[in-house]
Amino acid sequence: MTNAPRFLGLAGSLRQNSYNFQLLEALKTIGQGKVELELYTNLPNIPLFNEDLKPIENRPKSVIDxxxxxxxxxxLVIATPEYCQSVPGVLKNVLDWISISKALDEKPVAILGGTTGIWGTRYAQASLRHTLVSIGSHTMQRPMVFVNDIRNQLPHGDQPIAPELGQRLTAFADGMQKWAALHK
Incomplete structure (x- = not known):
């Protein structure tokens, strides 16, 4: 067992077989020994944010957990898709819930994301960085990983991960390790 920093991986999509969840799975494999990554799978059970539920005794169990x-x-590492040049509503919703807790106060956060289009989540990640700064997290600035044409870069069947994406995820895991150490 290594002293690798432990991260929770959150994919900002409810889609079954989400490309961004697969991106986190690839990061988990590639980053072994550098970071330990646990993947969060309960996103569908987070209800819509309701400020009437703001007192901790009123918050849903899924949010508290x-x-x-x-x-x-x-x-925390977040893999975000990009919808309409921004983060998906489900990701913004979960961040609204987290923002009323202290969970992300001065917590290291890394961002990456992929899309089937050509932009590779640039706008979504910029929006997400802005939100995370307002919550008080320490958001990793680089390396940035924007994955375009993600369906052809992820491993599937007998096809391994695209070599360039593998290299970028290796550098990203290195960055996560350094970022966590810097903000320990």
């Missing part, structure tokens, strides 16, 4: 998972790790 997610915040506890974030607090228990060294950092």
């Amino acid at each position: 997610l915040c506890a998972q974030i607090e228990a790790v060294d950092g």
Whole structure:
């Protein structure tokens, strides 16, 4: 067992077989030894944000559990798709819930994302960085990983991960390791 920092991985998509969840799975494999990555799978059970539920005794159990998972790790990594040049509503919703807790206060957060189009989530990641700064997290600035044409870069069947994406994820895992150490 290594002393690798522990991260929770959150994919900002509800889609079954989400490309961004697969991107986190690839990062988990490639980053072994550098970071430990646990993948969050309960996103469909996070209800819509309702400020009437802001007092902790009124918050849904799924939200309390997610915040506890974030607090228990060294950092969070978010893989976001890009919808209409921004983050998906489901990701913004979960961040609204997290923002009323202390789970991301000064917590290291890394961002990456992929899309089937040509832009590779540039706008979504910029929007996400802005939101995370307002929540008080320490958002990793680089390396940035924007994956375009993601369906042809991820491993599937007998096809391995695209070599360039593998190299970028290796550098990203290195960055996560350094970022967590810097903000320990």
